[in-house]
Structures are given as C-alpha cells and as structure tokens.
Amino acid sequence: MEVLVGRQPIFNTHEEVVAYELLYRRNESNQFEQVDSDNATIQVLKNSVFTIGMNELTNGLPGFVNFTENLLMTNNIIDLIDPSTFVIEILEDVPITDQLIMRIVELRNRGFTIALDDFVLRQNIEYYNTLFANVDIIKVDFLSTPKSGRAIIEERVKNFFPHIQLLAEKVENRTQFEEAKAANYSLFQGYFFEQPQIIKSVDIPMNMLQYFEVMSLLKEENSNVQEIAEKIEQNISITYKLLQLINNISRKKSKVRSVKQAIVMLGLIELRKFLYLLAVDEGLADEPSDVYIELMRTSIFRAKICELLARKKNKQNYSEYYLVGMFSLIDTILQRPIQLIVQQLPFSEVVIETICGRETEMTIYLQLSIALTKMDLEKANQLAKELGISTADLGYIYRMALEYTKSSI
Known part of the structure; x- marks a missing residue:
C-alpha cells in the first residue's frame, strides 16, 4: 500500500533549509483534502515515523506537525514522538485557556519546541502574555494577515518576548521575503522558496x-x-x-x-x-496482494530457519538471527534501497552488514534459509554440512519453520 506525506521546507535568513513542515496528503494532487483533523495528524505521524522514516523524510532536521486540541491535551500520540525530532504546531482554532498554557509548559519541560500556527491577535493583547512567554515560534500568514495585524505581533515580540522566533508563512515573492526579514522574522516558508513535495513510500x-x-x-x-x-x-x-x-x-x-x-x-x-x-x-487499507503475502511468508520462514539453526549451534544471540531472516527481503517489500532502510533500524552492526549482503558469521545461516526456501536441497545440504548440521536435524528444522510460518500468515 502506497503512503504519502507532504513536505515543505522552512528556511532561515540565509535561505538555508532548517526544518520541514509535514503535511497530510491522500493522493498526489498536492492539495489538502477535507478530513478529520485528528486523523490527518495521526496519519502524518504514522507515515513519517513508521513507514518512510524521519531520517529519509527530513534529513535529520525537525519536522513541524499540526496538533489539534484533542491530540495536544492527551499523551497517546505525544508520548510516541521524540522532542528533538518534531515541533508541535498548535492550530489556530485551539482555544487559549489556562489548561492549554499548563500543557504547553509541561511539553516544553519535556523538551518540545512549541509553535503557534497562523497566529492572529483576536483579543486584548494582555491575555496573550502568558502564552507568549511559553512558546518558541509564532507563524504569521503573510498572504492573509494585513500589515497592521502583523505589526502588532511583531512589536509585541520585539519589545517583550525576544526569545520567540517569528516565522513568515506563505511568502510568495522576494519583496515579501525582504519585508519579513526587515520586520525581524528569522524563519520563512512559502511558494517563493518551494511548494510542498510529495514523499512516497510503501507500507x-x-x-x-x-x-x-x-x-x-x-x-x-x-x-x-x-x-x-x-x-x-x-x-x-x-x-x-x-x-x-x-x-x-x-x-x-x-x-x-x-x-x-x-x-x-x-x-x-x-x-x-x-x-x-x-x-x-x-x-x-486495501487487502494485501498475493505478492505481499508471499513475501511476508518467505520472510517469516527465513527468520525461523535462521533462529532454529542458531539455537542448534548454541548461539546466545539467536534472536538476532531471527531478525536477519525476517528483514532479508525488506527492501523488496518496501521497494526502497536497503542502505536507506537500515539507517532507520536499531540493529547491531553484524545484523546490518548481513542484511546488506556483506559477508559475516551470520551469512551462511541466511544462505541456508534461502536455499531451503527455494528447495535447493543440494546447496542446503552443502551449507548444513559446513555448519555441522546433520541431515536429520535440518529436516526437523525445516518442518518446524514450515509449521511456524503456516500459523503466522
């Protein structure tokens, strides 16, 4: 199943990319579709962390993600993301309350950077003092906010809250960029720099x-x-x-x-x-195709063969052998280069080397599992002999792995 995430770069005054905003996209039209806001954020996080991977998506730079009031005030999602990887953007329709400010303080204490999205002063400025004291970034829409409205925010930040970084959104030309720089904006985003890209992967x-x-x-x-x-x-x-x-x-x-x-x-x-x-x-989600089912079945079979062989050879790290077999086809499943995939997996060096096709002590175990998958008995017996595995033991391991795979898929 194909998954998509929209990605738009955020630049500094030197026009260098310093972060990305991550956007919900359901198709390649590069337009936001009407969808439940909670669900949109959850899909962005799922696809960013679990499918594409943040290293590949943002090149190690922070990712700005919109949070609704519901997701902001609960820990179910926030507890699963790294404060050094994500910037929490509070949507403009989230009510400003004492509870919200307390939550922002808590999240900042946990290391999160907090941004206010599409911010406009709608009430007495004094009401915002506590809020401004506890946020890191304010995003101002240069396209829809009049100059007078922007000036109120800019002066307030300059005179009383210099710790806040102002981010100019929807900057569409050089004139707006220079105007924003002159008004002490330090971050910039918009079609003048680059429109959102669609990043694709396979789930x-x-x-x-x-x-x-x-x-x-x-x-x-x-x-x-x-x-x-x-x-x-x-x-x-x-x-x-x-x-x-x-x-x-x-x-x-x-x-x-x-x-x-x-x-x-x-x-x-x-x-x-x-x-x-x-x-x-x-x-x-769509039902998995026969090809996917077969790839997953083969991966599980290889994994169990590798584990059982390692157990037979009294390897203490037999679980790592299981992982080698399980992830031996991950590049085919995800349709991405294996070198990119292993960067996002917390494996030991020997597991990574083996999966990438380099010769290690685990390689012969994986080769034997592949030979059994293909029913290449001549090669399987030859490799088993090199490992000191008898024909009887190899037959038993094969049957055990087959039963395990049938019960798994």
Missing part, C-alpha cells in the same frame, strides 16, 4: 487478526512480555514499525537484539499507545 500490510491477539495479551492483568514478543515476531509489519519507533525515540540509539528487548525498552503502556496508533485507518 507493509498488517495482519489484523494478529494485531488483536497482541492487544488481547496486553489486556491481561499480568501481561507476559515473552508471549507478546513471540506474537509480534510473527508479524513483519508490527515488528518493523516497532523497531522504527525505538530508533526514533531512543536517545542513546541503543542496538536492539530482539523484539522482546524492544518491548522492554518501550514499556507495555507505551506499547499499547503504539498499537492504538497503528490501528487508526488500518481497516480502510
């Missing part, structure tokens, strides 16, 4: 039955992390997106050696939020 279809089985395990009073991990491991879509999330929010960029480790790092509460986010709109 991995999610087996909803497995999804509900995972959710059922999470609802148990004493949830068993091992059981949850084993169920998630059967679903390449959830596994891939979970690892993307860990890579995005982990400050230390820890290497993940198993799905169980990823769950422990995230925590069960955050795992529930993550799964909730994945399910939004999933029911509207």
Whole structure:
C-alpha cells in the first residue's frame, strides 16, 4: 500500500533549509483534502515515523506537525514522538485557556519546541502574555494577515518576548521575503522558496487478526512480555514499525537484539499507545496482494530457519538471527534501497552488514534459509554440512519453520 506525506521546507535568513513542515496528503494532487483533523495528524505521524522514516523524510532536521486540541491535551500520540525530532504546531482554532498554557509548559519541560500556527491577535493583547512567554515560534500568514495585524505581533515580540522566533508563512515573492526579514522574522516558508513535495513510500500490510491477539495479551492483568514478543515476531509489519519507533525515540540509539528487548525498552503502556496508533485507518487499507503475502511468508520462514539453526549451534544471540531472516527481503517489500532502510533500524552492526549482503558469521545461516526456501536441497545440504548440521536435524528444522510460518500468515 502506497503512503504519502507532504513536505515543505522552512528556511532561515540565509535561505538555508532548517526544518520541514509535514503535511497530510491522500493522493498526489498536492492539495489538502477535507478530513478529520485528528486523523490527518495521526496519519502524518504514522507515515513519517513508521513507514518512510524521519531520517529519509527530513534529513535529520525537525519536522513541524499540526496538533489539534484533542491530540495536544492527551499523551497517546505525544508520548510516541521524540522532542528533538518534531515541533508541535498548535492550530489556530485551539482555544487559549489556562489548561492549554499548563500543557504547553509541561511539553516544553519535556523538551518540545512549541509553535503557534497562523497566529492572529483576536483579543486584548494582555491575555496573550502568558502564552507568549511559553512558546518558541509564532507563524504569521503573510498572504492573509494585513500589515497592521502583523505589526502588532511583531512589536509585541520585539519589545517583550525576544526569545520567540517569528516565522513568515506563505511568502510568495522576494519583496515579501525582504519585508519579513526587515520586520525581524528569522524563519520563512512559502511558494517563493518551494511548494510542498510529495514523499512516497510503501507500507507493509498488517495482519489484523494478529494485531488483536497482541492487544488481547496486553489486556491481561499480568501481561507476559515473552508471549507478546513471540506474537509480534510473527508479524513483519508490527515488528518493523516497532523497531522504527525505538530508533526514533531512543536517545542513546541503543542496538536492539530482539523484539522482546524492544518491548522492554518501550514499556507495555507505551506499547499499547503504539498499537492504538497503528490501528487508526488500518481497516480502510486495501487487502494485501498475493505478492505481499508471499513475501511476508518467505520472510517469516527465513527468520525461523535462521533462529532454529542458531539455537542448534548454541548461539546466545539467536534472536538476532531471527531478525536477519525476517528483514532479508525488506527492501523488496518496501521497494526502497536497503542502505536507506537500515539507517532507520536499531540493529547491531553484524545484523546490518548481513542484511546488506556483506559477508559475516551470520551469512551462511541466511544462505541456508534461502536455499531451503527455494528447495535447493543440494546447496542446503552443502551449507548444513559446513555448519555441522546433520541431515536429520535440518529436516526437523525445516518442518518446524514450515509449521511456524503456516500459523503466522
């Protein structure tokens, strides 16, 4: 399934790109469609973090994302994004209340940068003092806000809130750009610089039955992390997106050696939020094609073969061998270069090297799993002999992996 995100660069006074605004797009018309605002933001975050990946989407620069009042005031979504990666844009229709300001203070204390979108002073200026003291960026629409309206905001910021960066939106020509610079704007966005680009990628279809089985395990009073991990491991879509999330929010960029480790790092509460986010709109997705189903079946089969072989050879890191097999076809599934994909996954160096096709100690395990997938028994027996795996053991491993794959897909 193809997914899209609109991306428009934000420039500084030197006309250098310093951030991007991320925009909801349902098709390639590059126009915003009428859609529930909550859902639009959730889709942007899902596609940015779990499918395309922020490294590829913004080249490591911050991404501005619109937040409705509902999403702003709850933690379900905000807890799953990295403050150093996203700028929270508060939409212009969000009511300014004491509760909102308290929430902004809390989010800034957590490291988030807060921007006011399409800001216009509509009430007594004094009402905004506390708000201005606690935001970082104010976006002003140069196309629709009259010069007199802009001047009130500009003077207020200049005289009383110099910490605020002013961002000029919808700048359409050089004259407006120079005018904004003269009025102390430091950030700029609009068609004068570049219209939004459509960034495309391919999503991995999610087996909803497995999804509900995972959710059922999470609802148990004493949830068993091992059981949850084993169920998630059967679903390449959830596994891939979970690892993307860990890579995005982990400050230390820890290497993940198993799905169980990823769950422990995230925590069960955050795992529930993550799964909730994945399910939004999933029911509207197209049924996966036969090609996708076969690719996922092959990936799971390879994964289990690699794991069982590693267990047989007493490898302590057998879970990493599982990941090697599972992600050996990820470039084909996502239709993207493997070098880009592995940049967004928190794997150890040896796993990355193996997946990228370079020779490692894991390579022979992956090659054997591929030979069994193709039923190339001559090559499979040759590789098994090199590993010291008997024909009887290889047959048993093959049958176990086959049963596991049938129960997974």
